[in-house]
Amino acid sequence: MSIEALERLTFGAKRAEIDAVQKNGLTAWIQEQLHPKQGDPVLDEVLRSAVLKMQYGASEDWGAVNEYRPLGSLQKTTQELWPLTDGQTKMHYAERMRPLNELQVARTLRAVYSKWQIQELMVDFWLNHFNVHAGDASIAVAMPTFERECIRQHGLGNFAQMLSGVAQSTPMLIFLNNRSSRTGAPNENFARELFELHTLGKQHYLNDLYSKWKQVPGADKGAPKGYIDQDVYEAARAFTGWVIEDGRGLGGNTQLPKTGQFTYLESWHDPYQKRVLAQDFDPFSPAMADGKKVLLLLAEHPGTALHLCEKLCRRFVADIPPNSLVTSSAKVWQDNIKHPQQIARVLAHIFASQEFTQALKSPNGKKLKRPLELAASFVRKLELPFAPSMGLVNEIQHTGQRLYLWPTPDGHPDVTEYWLTTQTMRRRWMFPWALMDNWWATGVIAPEHLSKGFALPLDEIALLKHHCELLVGPSKFNDIWTSLVKTLNIPNKRILGADNGEFNNLRHTLAYVGMSPAFQWK
Amino acid sequence: MQRRELLKTFAVGSLAGAANLHSLSFAAQPTTPLVVVFLRGGADSLHIAAPVEDRDYIAARPPELRILSSGATPGIRLPKGFTTELDCRIHPAAAPLLDLFQSGHAQLLHACGLKHATRSHFVAQEILEANTSSANERILSSTPGWLTPYIKANTEKPQTLPFVATSAGQMRSLQGLRSGLSLTGELRWGINLTGEAQAKSVLESLYVGTPMSDPLMQCAQDTLRQLSLLESKAPKTGSAIAAYTPSKDIKYNTENYEWQHAVQTVAQLIRMDIGLQVACVDFGGWDTHEYQTGRINNLVRQWASNVRALFDDVQAASKDVTIVVMSEFGRRLRSNSSNGTDHGHAGALWTLDSRKRKLLPDTQWPGLKNEQLDQGLDLQSTADVKQILDSIAKQTLLG
Numbered sequence: 001m002s003i004e005a006l007e008r009l010t011f012g013a014k015r016a017e018i019d020a021v022q023k024n025g026l027t028a029w030i031q032e033q034l035h036p037k038q039g040d041p042v043l044d045e046v047l048r049s050a051v052l053k054m055q056y057g058a059s060e061d062w063g064a065v066n067e068y069r070p071l072g073s074l075q076k077t078t079q080e081l082w083p084l085t086d087g088q089t090k091m092h093y094a095e096r097m098r099p100l101n102e103l104q105v106a107r108t109l110r111a112v113y114s115k116w117q118i119q120e121l122m123v124d125f126w127l128n129h130f131n132v133h134a135g136d137a138s139i140a141v142a143m144p145t146f147e148r149e150c151i152r153q154h155g156l157g158n159f160a161q162m163l164s165g166v167a168q169s170t171p172m173l174i175f176l177n178n179r180s181s182r183t184g185a186p187n188e189n190f191a192r193e194l195f196e197l198h199t200l201g202k203q204h205y206l207n208d209l210y211s212k213w214k215q216v217p218g219a220d221k222g223a224p225k226g227y228i229d230q231d232v233y234e235a236a237r238a239f240t241g242w243v244i245e246d247g248r249g250l251g252g253n254t255q256l257p258k259t260g261q262f263t264y265l266e267s268w269h270d271p272y273q274k275r276v277l278a279q280d281f282d283p284f285s286p287a288m289a290d291g292k293k294v295l296l297l298l299a300e301h302p303g304t305a306l307h308l309c310e311k312l313c314r315r316f317v318a319d320i321p322p323n324s325l326v327t328s329s330a331k332v333w334q335d336n337i338k339h340p341q342q343i344a345r346v347l348a349h350i351f352a353s354q355e356f357t358q359a360l361k362s363p364n365g366k367k368l369k370r371p372l373e374l375a376a377s378f379v380r381k382l383e384l385p386f387a388p389s390m391g392l393v394n395e396i397q398h399t400g401q402r403l404y405l406w407p408t409p410d411g412h413p414d415v416t417e418y419w420l421t422t423q424t425m426r427r428r429w430m431f432p433w434a435l436m437d438n439w440w441a442t443g444v445i446a447p448e449h450l451s452k453g454f455a456l457p458l459d460e461i462a463l464l465k466h467h468c469e470l471l472v473g474p475s476k477f478n479d480i481w482t483s484l485v486k487t488l489n490i491p492n493k494r495i496l497g498a499d500n501g502e503f504n505n506l507r508h509t510l511a512y513v514g515m516s517p518a519f520q521w522k
Numbered sequence: 523m524q525r526r527e528l529l530k531t532f533a534v535g536s537l538a539g540a541a542n543l544h545s546l547s548f549a550a551q552p553t554t555p556l557v558v559v560f561l562r563g564g565a566d567s568l569h570i571a572a573p574v575e576d577r578d579y580i581a582a583r584p585p586e587l588r589i590l591s592s593g594a595t596p597g598i599r600l601p602k603g604f605t606t607e608l609d610c611r612i613h614p615a616a617a618p619l620l621d622l623f624q625s626g627h628a629q630l631l632h633a634c635g636l637k638h639a640t641r642s643h644f645v646a647q648e649i650l651e652a653n654t655s656s657a658n659e660r661i662l663s664s665t666p667g668w669l670t671p672y673i674k675a676n677t678e679k680p681q682t683l684p685f686v687a688t689s690a691g692q693m694r695s696l697q698g699l700r701s702g703l704s705l706t707g708e709l710r711w712g713i714n715l716t717g718e719a720q721a722k723s724v725l726e727s728l729y730v731g732t733p734m735s736d737p738l739m740q741c742a743q744d745t746l747r748q749l750s751l752l753e754s755k756a757p758k759t760g761s762a763i764a765a766y767t768p769s770k771d772i773k774y775n776t777e778n779y780e781w782q783h784a785v786q787t788v789a790q791l792i793r794m795d796i797g798l799q800v801a802c803v804d805f806g807g808w809d810t811h812e813y814q815t816g817r818i819n820n821l822v823r824q825w826a827s828n829v830r831a832l833f834d835d836v837q838a839a840s841k842d843v844t845i846v847v848m849s850e851f852g853r854r855l856r857s858n859s860s861n862g863t864d865h866g867h868a869g870a871l872w873t874l875d876s877r878k879r880k881l882l883p884d885t886q887w888p889g890l891k892n893e894q895l896d897q898g899l900d901l902q903s904t905a906d907v908k909q910i911l912d913s914i915a916k917q918t919l920l921g
Contacts, residue, residue: 177812180860188864189811196642203659207640210897229641368738398706400690407806408562410644418691420737421704423712425745429725430716480728487727488720508717512724517738 002026003473004360005351008316008367008522010117012377015470030351033118034156034344040115047071052105052388054094061090073099074106074144078170081141082260100140103147104403105388111376112386122155123147125315126162128411130198132171134404142170142260143404156344159308160299163198167295168262170244176409179243181236183270191236193409195227199298201307219278226303227277234274238281238290241269264288300337305330309346317356318365319415325355367522368416371399375431378514381470384435384445391440399427432514436507447503458496460506468513476518484512554842554877555792556918557801558669558695559829563809564643565849566863567870568901569818570616571630573608578890582856586815587863589613604632605887615823618830628874631882634910635851635868635903639896643809646850651694655908666698668911669800672919673699681751682797688784693802701744703752706780709787710763713752722746755794766790772835775827781805785828789835792843799919808849812860833874844881844918846911847872852901855890867896868903871910881914
């Protein structure tokens with residue numbers, strides 16, 4: 001089971017990872033992964049030396065550009081990048097959107113090279129959970145900070161802390177419009193999705209009760225089981241004044257500075273008494289106290305534990321997660337509600353559970369690789385050269401995974417049914433071939449990449465068998481190999497020259513292995 | 523599909539009544555392809571079609587969030603209003619639809635919504651797209667798409683394409699179906715197989731087995747079948763699939779690449795005569811909590827121009843088509859402080875039908891006075907949108 005678990009918990013297990021797990025056991029590997037202490041020198045070097053093309057034609061306002069640039073915005077703050085949003089400064093649109101493209105290619109590099117694979121999978125999980133569509137420059141420039149300081153920082157940490165960061169983050173304040181919400185007629189967008197998507201979930205939306213808060217089960221004891229529209233309206237009031245410094249006018253001659261950072265605007269806040277989740281809020285509370293109280297009520301609500309644990313189990317265990325595991329995970333979640341490693345503890349519980357082990361053996365527990373996982377696992381298992389490529393990012397997008405560009409706040413669906421259509425199938429089959437033939441400038445696959453450690457003269461068949469087994473593992477090797485031998489008339493032995501042209505056959509046959517059913521599942 | 527199974531499917535579904543089911547297997551007249559355009563995000567129906575001089579309408583919103591009766595860009599008066607005593611107009615950017623209203627091809631039903639009204643996008647979309655009128659989470663999540671039984675009811679003919687969805691991932695309305703096409707971007711780039719003939723024979727040998735128990739197998743086999751069907755039927759330039767060039771008098775709006783090619787793909791497939799029954803086309807971006815004025819203007823222009831172009835394109839080839847346009851809910855009557863509107867209840871349905879059938883009932887306009895509003899906030903629903911959608915699907919797909 002260890003190898004199956006490893007496939008589930010990585011972007012494709014590499015030979016070295018499989019060896020380590022076979023030697024030291026899965027539990028030790030998981031424990032290390034859940035507490036990533038040291039750095040990651042390999043990935044750091046990859047990110048430091050990576051370059052991405054910038055190319056556009058000349059206009060009357062700028063000259064033509066055609067050059068490779070490092071991924072310079074990943075470490076920058078929102079304030080440093082905010083000038084890219086200034087319409088007064090003339091620049092090509094590609095310059096304004098550059099931070100988004102750097103993040104997109106960095107995601108592919110991290111998937112392939114990161115030592116901390118569970119952490120990377122959790123970054124993907126949380127970026128979906130707190131989904132923001134970054135197709136707008138003002139959000140794009142704030143995404144590096146959002147990913148660094150909200151998502152990565154707390155991805156294995158404490159949920160309440162992450163939630164608090166997200167609620168004050170520039171991308172969320174723009175995407176769900178809280179930045180323009182003010183007393184009188186507040187904007188409900190953020191408040192509604194905070195309840196429905198970020199915390200309690202739609203299963204706790206007691207729509208039929210609408211405004212009858214006293215009838216919500218548990219409300220009489222101050223512990224309502226779910227929320228109603230009235231909670232959304234009141235919470236929207238609580239968050240009025242949570243805005244960003246986007247330069248907007250405040251009346252008279254005053255205006256907000258232009259830094260893109262969070263600020264609290266007292267004059268926009270609705271200070272009067274409120275009632276959220278059967279709790280009374282005093283009028284005229286201190287700055288931001290109303291909003292913070294809403295966040296804490298939601299973060300610590302048992303309904304949130306159930307909603308989040310169900311999502312975690314759906315991601316890692318099965319499309320229809322076992323109830324018993326959701327319930328026991330929610331208990332671990334609540335028991336560690338203030339713990340700085342709350343999320344890591346819940347994950348450790350899930351991965352050590354009977355249900356997880358069962359799911360890895362069951363047809364109902366299958367999880368399809370997401371397109372990024374499909375591409376990354378092909379590269380990782382064959383240890384192919386891999387460079388930043390917007391071509392690959394775009395293909396991943398057309399295969400249904402829109403990195404940073406899912407349009408609605410719910411994030412991608414997490415069930416096989418969504419990921420399987422004729423379009424995604426056709427494009428999934430394209431990935432291995434395109435990577436092998438370097439269609440998207442991810443890197444030329446030269447003879448030496450596939451023949452390392454093999455004696456001359458090279459036997460093509462031995463090479464093929466070796467790499468085929470790396471891709472699908474020993475248990476699935478035979479079926480696929482037998483089928484390929486038959487269809488392609490593969491002989492028992494064939495000597496390869498050093499000429500790259502002769503490698504076409506080899507590359508394409510390995511691409512077929514990447515197109516096989518076995519390679520589609522995690 | 524067996525008739526008995528079909529009856530079972532409908533019994534748990536939301537079809538108005540079993541009385542009409544006897545006609546299912548005896549199609550009275552040939553069916554027409556049904557194009558379902560989903561305006562995702564909750565389109566503000568009160569900013570697309572409204573009684574412009576209603577006092578409560580004027581009181582609830584600033585002029586930039588209303589359709590106006592005068593000024594630089596007044597709304598366009600409908601030949602037949604949805605409430606007789608008031609001046610009913612559509613957004614000026616919806617101008618391309620006007621003469622279809624005059625000719626009787628276009629219809630509008632205002633104030634329709636879900637019986638279990640909800641202000642949640644995701645619950646509302648789920649109820650609208652699942653084949654049930656229940657709002658129960660468990661029932662919803664295990665129910666196929668609302669269009670699924672209609673497509674299954676028509677015996678599958680070989681060499682046909684039952685549906686197309688212009689999205690990469692699976693469309694909820696079609697859940698439970700596989701053998702159709704999903705496609706984004708231009709059709710000509712979406713149907714060739716990497717590795718060509720050799721890859722095809724390898725894939726056919728790798729993906730053998732019983733598809734029923736394995737969704738991947740089923741999808742792979744359908745993909746191979748549908749791609750070779752399309753490859754054989756699509757018009758070519760030399761050996762390559764030809765680019766689509768609509769005739770000059772068909773005016774597609776090209777501002778939004780995805781949306782433009784989605785509708786053009788549908789037009790191409792209907793013109794290709796491969797038995798297309800249903801097309802699902804998403805057009806998102808309608809969640810206008812903020813800066814609604816400019817956004818609605820752009821959205822309505824792109825929407826109206828392209829459904830009109832699609833309709834004209836298909837008609838020019840002497841084919842039939844029915845287009846229905848829906849959204850998960852309408853928006854709040856009163857605007858918010860962000861120059862936008864929050865989630866509401868009732869919205870509007872639109873149809874374009876080449877046969878000028880009356881597919882929508884007349885609007886029962888509920889009024890906009892506070893006591894006439896749903897919960898004092900939203901346009902009251904006076905028609906069950908799911909029942910109406912089912913009746914449209916029945917008339918178009920089952921004949």
